[in-house]
Amino acid sequence: MGDILSQDEIDQLRSVAEGSDDSGGGGGGDGGGGGGAFEDVASQQIATAYDFKHPARVNKDQLRTLESLHDNFARLLGSTFSGAMRAVVDVDTAFVDQTTYAEFIMSLSNPSCSYQFTVGPTHGQAIMDFAMPVAFAFVDRIFGGKGSSQGVDARQLTAIEMGVLNKIVKRVIEDLEATWEPILRVEISDVELETNPEFMQITAASEIVILLAFEVNSTNASGLVSLCYPFFTLESILPRLGQQSYARQTRANKDELMRSNRLRLDKTYLPLRAELARGMVSFQDLQNLQEGDVLRLDTPIRDQAVVFVEEEPKFLALPGRVGRKNAVQITQFIDRENEEIFKNKARPIPV
16 A cells, blocks of 8 residues: 555645644654655756647657747748849748648648649658739739739639749749758659648648748739648758758858859850841831842941840850851950940940
8 A cells, every 4th residue: 555645645745835844743753744745856856838639649859940940931931022023022021830731632622723742752742832813913913913912802723823823933943942952852743723721731730840930022912822741751860950950050051052053054045146237227228128238237247146035135246157157256255344335336346
């Protein structure tokens, strides 16, 4: 019967709970000694709150590292979105939180613009959701509008709109892969668009997920981009998310990040236009032109051609042919301070 407390021991515990100083020395030898031991144990206990509905499976240090890591993702998103909108778009980290997968799905609109994908090397899945105002703003801007979603009712995306957004999402996925580069090399695959959140079953409804939200603000539209990682997707990566190791790896991979950015720039296509000569002629002379007539231009024959990149004069070149194709040979780079001269005047004589 050693597990049953005596009356003296019960009195001792009650006195400790009530903050009384008379610990009752009246208890017998063993009883009194036992009461003192119970008092020491009771005074050392610390109560810690625990949320059984939303258990914290990722500690605060790891959450802070995730937030710091994805702050860089927000900057990359800002650059990608600005290019797509052809205007300045600000993207900031709104919050990082732990919640259940069911609550995340309930927070999405229906219809939605959500992409689920597989994260390698963990082979777990994740979801990225674009708020419908943000999605429609991209569509409006790409088709010549102001980049606004005002007046657009909540509806399913058309096939053409999906194709437009898929091109933007492809760049966003590349940004996310670059974001994880300081921790480990991540390859994202099996990207699929889902417009009904209820059909996205990448984990159990009660499973804990890490939710990161990014606030997108442009001149005519605003909204959230949400990124959801189920816990098992990040479980094998979490030990790498120590702040000190992350900082060391960030410095060590700076050159690698520069090389990666340069490779991405190398794949960028820009329109080129070589202008051989310029001249002015009256509209009446244009009407009277016939086959075999010769137009005299204002550019001397010895002048080099001007090569325009995105309608900006960047190079001087010599015209010629390569096989059956017309070509130019770059001979000189146009300094930034001289670009306006080549752009505005009919044709300057190069020095």
